[in-house]
Amino acid sequence: MGSSAGAVVDGRAPPVDKGVDYAQYFCTYAFLYHQKDMLSDRVRMDAYFNAIFQNKHHFSGKTVLDVGTGSGILAIWSAQAGARKVYAVEATKVAEHARNLVKANNLQHLVEVIEGSIEDITLPEKVDVIISEWMGYFLLRESMFDSVICARDRWLKPTGVMYPSHARMWIAPIWTGLLDQKLGQYHLAMDDWHNFAEETNSYYGVDMSVLTKPFAEEQRKYYLQTSMWSDLKPNQVIGTAAVIKEIDCLTATVADIKEVGSKFSSSISTENTKLCGFGGWFDVHFRGRVEDPAGQEIELTTAPSVDHGTHWGQQAFLLHPALHVSKGDHLSISFFMDRSKENHRLMEVEVECDIQQYSGKPLKTLKNKYYIE
Amino acid sequence: MGSSAGAVVDGRAPPVDKGVDYAQYFCTYAFLYHQKDMLSDRVRMDAYFNAIFQNKHHFSGKTVLDVGTGSGILAIWSAQAGARKVYAVEATKVAEHARNLVKANNLQHLVEVIEGSIEDITLPEKVDVIISEWMGYFLLRESMFDSVICARDRWLKPTGVMYPSHARMWIAPIWTGLLDQKLGQYHLAMDDWHNFAEETNSYYGVDMSVLTKPFAEEQRKYYLQTSMWSDLKPNQVIGTAAVIKEIDCLTATVADIKEVGSKFSSSISTENTKLCGFGGWFDVHFRGRVEDPAGQEIELTTAPSVDHGTHWGQQAFLLHPALHVSKGDHLSISFFMDRSKENHRLMEVEVECDIQQYSGKPLKTLKNKYYIE
Numbered sequence: 001m002g003s004s005a006g007a008v009v010d011g012r013a014p015p016v017d018k019g020v021d022y023a024q025y026f027c028t029y030a031f032l033y034h035q036k037d038m039l040s041d042r043v044r045m046d047a048y049f050n051a052i053f054q055n056k057h058h059f060s061g062k063t064v065l066d067v068g069t070g071s072g073i074l075a076i077w078s079a080q081a082g083a084r085k086v087y088a089v090e091a092t093k094v095a096e097h098a099r100n101l102v103k104a105n106n107l108q109h110l111v112e113v114i115e116g117s118i119e120d121i122t123l124p125e126k127v128d129v130i131i132s133e134w135m136g137y138f139l140l141r142e143s144m145f146d147s148v149i150c151a152r153d154r155w156l157k158p159t160g161v162m163y164p165s166h167a168r169m170w171i172a173p174i175w176t177g178l179l180d181q182k183l184g185q186y187h188l189a190m191d192d193w194h195n196f197a198e199e200t201n202s203y204y205g206v207d208m209s210v211l212t213k214p215f216a217e218e219q220r221k222y223y224l225q226t227s228m229w230s231d232l233k234p235n236q237v238i239g240t241a242a243v244i245k246e247i248d249c250l251t252a253t254v255a256d257i258k259e260v261g262s263k264f265s266s267s268i269s270t271e272n273t274k275l276c277g278f279g280g281w282f283d284v285h286f287r288g289r290v291e292d293p294a295g296q297e298i299e300l301t302t303a304p305s306v307d308h309g310t311h312w313g314q315q316a317f318l319l320h321p322a323l324h325v326s327k328g329d330h331l332s333i334s335f336f337m338d339r340s341k342e343n344h345r346l347m348e349v350e351v352e353c354d355i356q357q358y359s360g361k362p363l364k365t366l367k368n369k370y371y372i373e
Numbered sequence: 374m375g376s377s378a379g380a381v382v383d384g385r386a387p388p389v390d391k392g393v394d395y396a397q398y399f400c401t402y403a404f405l406y407h408q409k410d411m412l413s414d415r416v417r418m419d420a421y422f423n424a425i426f427q428n429k430h431h432f433s434g435k436t437v438l439d440v441g442t443g444s445g446i447l448a449i450w451s452a453q454a455g456a457r458k459v460y461a462v463e464a465t466k467v468a469e470h471a472r473n474l475v476k477a478n479n480l481q482h483l484v485e486v487i488e489g490s491i492e493d494i495t496l497p498e499k500v501d502v503i504i505s506e507w508m509g510y511f512l513l514r515e516s517m518f519d520s521v522i523c524a525r526d527r528w529l530k531p532t533g534v535m536y537p538s539h540a541r542m543w544i545a546p547i548w549t550g551l552l553d554q555k556l557g558q559y560h561l562a563m564d565d566w567h568n569f570a571e572e573t574n575s576y577y578g579v580d581m582s583v584l585t586k587p588f589a590e591e592q593r594k595y596y597l598q599t600s601m602w603s604d605l606k607p608n609q610v611i612g613t614a615a616v617i618k619e620i621d622c623l624t625a626t627v628a629d630i631k632e633v634g635s636k637f638s639s640s641i642s643t644e645n646t647k648l649c650g651f652g653g654w655f656d657v658h659f660r661g662r663v664e665d666p667a668g669q670e671i672e673l674t675t676a677p678s679v680d681h682g683t684h685w686g687q688q689a690f691l692l693h694p695a696l697h698v699s700k701g702d703h704l705s706i707s708f709f710m711d712r713s714k715e716n717h718r719l720m721e722v723e724v725e726c727d728i729q730q731y732s733g734k735p736l737k738t739l740k741n742k743y744y745i746e
Contacts, residue, residue, distance in 0.1 A: 023397050097584055097587060100584070206478060214405060
């Protein structure tokens with residue numbers, strides 16, 4: 001049937017059906033409700049606000065392109081910080097709201113809202129700054145950075161600056177109560193299935209047992225293999241965190257970010273605990289560029305935090321069953337993330353993990369597949 | 374942007390983008406979890422089971438087409454009831470599960486599962502029976518009957534029988550606690566917005582007030598104008614119910630079902646109550662055809678019921694504010710339903726209602742728009 005999947009030819013991504021992509025992805029962003037959720041994220045807002053207003057020299061008298069402006073907030077701040085001209089590009093109908101917001105804030109002479117996808121639109125000039133809030137869950141979900149790369153390659157001056165300028169992905173071993181919760185839900189769903197199959201047989205004379213295995217696989221994928229949004233606290237991180245990817249927004253290509261592979265190790269730092277899985281998060285930095293650095297370097301981090309949670313939270317990749325570990329135990333981890341073939345904005349992850357006790361005794365080798373949906 | 378909307382030319386529906394339609398609609402049915410939900414609906418299952426097995430003369434030695442077979446249950450029952458050959462057509466990947474289920478029940482020599490959309494596939498012969506469970510919320514949501522019509526016009530013998538053979542849509546005035554709940558949620562959302570707008574102004578120097586009205590419209594649509602799934606009990610129906618549409622499945626055309634318009638009246642049958650809105654539901658009947666009637670006529674109703682709720686429930690169209698009414702008050706109602714221009718599987722509804730007290734005194738005229746999403 002007409003799914004959006006296509007064959008990968010010559011190692012290039014299949015062409016994306018724009019209508020399908022809209023139905024699956026952009027449509028969410030057309031709602032002010034969703035825009036408000038993002039605008040209410042204080043950590044997100046503060047980081048961009050400070051990055052702009054503490055680095056006015058990057059904006060004053062300059063031209064700016066905001067990729068995926070949404071309600072228009074970053075474009076408005078850029079203008080308020082002194083930009084000569086801001087192009088605010090938005091693919092959804094929210095563009096109209098952005099235009100009204102710009103006008104209501106008396107910036108219509110500086111900010112031009114353009115409704116269209118960045119791949120299709122044309123600007124009358126190249127720009128000094130590209131600003132964008134393109135980060136999805138675990139940084140790369142949504143694959144929106146592709147559009148930022150496209151914008152950069154087409155519209156950024158050779159001397160231009162990216163906001164943010166750098167991004168990193170992190171992984172750490174975690175403890176989480178989600179594990180028992182999800183396992184419980186999985187078992188409930190299976191109990192329910194078995195009752196259903198028995199009843200269908202006795203009432204309606206149809207033997208459903210051949211579907212038990214695929215149903216279990218479907219439920220396992222949903223409850224156990226799909227990474228979970230989490231609001232982890234620092235004490236749930238039970239070992240050293242590792243950077244698995246660094247992106248220089250000025251130079252990264254789509255090929256650089258399509259797949260993420262990393263081998264790294266982590267030491268358990270908590271006595272007598274359970275390894276329930278891995279937490280994944282990201283941070284981005286606003287550093288300007290080497291020849292034209294930020295006066296004040298700003299960080300936006302989505303790491304586990306007591307007080308500064310974000311709407312991104314962290315992604316939890318759960319292990320079933322959890323494993324008893326203790327301080328000094330050593331994890332050798334191989335992490336690989338690729339885009340889903342069915343939907344290039346979703347991700348598939350493989351994690352291999354060798355666990356050695358502090359004594360050097362091998363404990364276990366784990367291999368798991370996950371879906372970031 | 375590439376939404377699925379298209380202009381209506383010459384009164385005909387715009388062509389449907391199959392990829393978009395899959396992303397928006399069919400994808401749900403690809404999950405066994407969803408199939409199980411439908412298979413666990415006892416009212417639904419009993420009706421089809423009884424319709425088939427109490428009318429074996431329609432199946433014995435006959436050819437059958439099951440449109441949208443899902444897990445394959447109706448095709449399997451048709452074969453068990455003696456069909457010579459059953460074609461079971463399914464547009465999603467569930468077709469593979471159906472094929473396995475057929476085999477596990479030793480019917481692979483009788484039931485042929487065909488993965489494809491009914492509009493695209495070809496059968497080697499015309500059939501005696503078309504069976505399908507095509508009913509969406511309030512009967513016509515999902516617009517799946519279009520595919521049944523297509524199947525009938527292409528593949529049913531002139532003497533063939535439709536299962537079900539008839540369908541009706543019902544409307545009645547109702548009382549429901551959902552009204553206060555939804556109104557409360559709407560007010561909470563708006564309070565939240567006002568706080569948000571104030572904070573955004575004071576912390577970040579952006580005046581959001583121009584977006585208050587469109588945000589309120591969006592929330593109003595979501596909480597107050599979108600019809601709600603409900604499990605109404607008979608005592609929540611506070612006036613006479615009316616049939617607003619009758620469909621003869623053997624003769625109805627897409628033009629007949631694309632729009633539903635009806636003028637009807639209802640008398641309040643409960644003393645001192647509140648008119649909170651209107652409930653909509655449907656029933657279907659399995660009567661065979663005039664020249665070849667069912668021996669035992671079966672009804673599947675989704676009307677408000679104490680004990681026999683269905684997964685379809687009823688759709689509640691809420692009135693804000695509710696209106697005090699009493700026994701003998703008279704409602705003159707004009708109901709009009711059309712397909713959404715953005716998605717032909719969703720509906721838009723307009724209800725006009727003149728309310729007269731028992732004494733003849735006009736009480737109020739209401740006019741509301743609703744979305745079935």
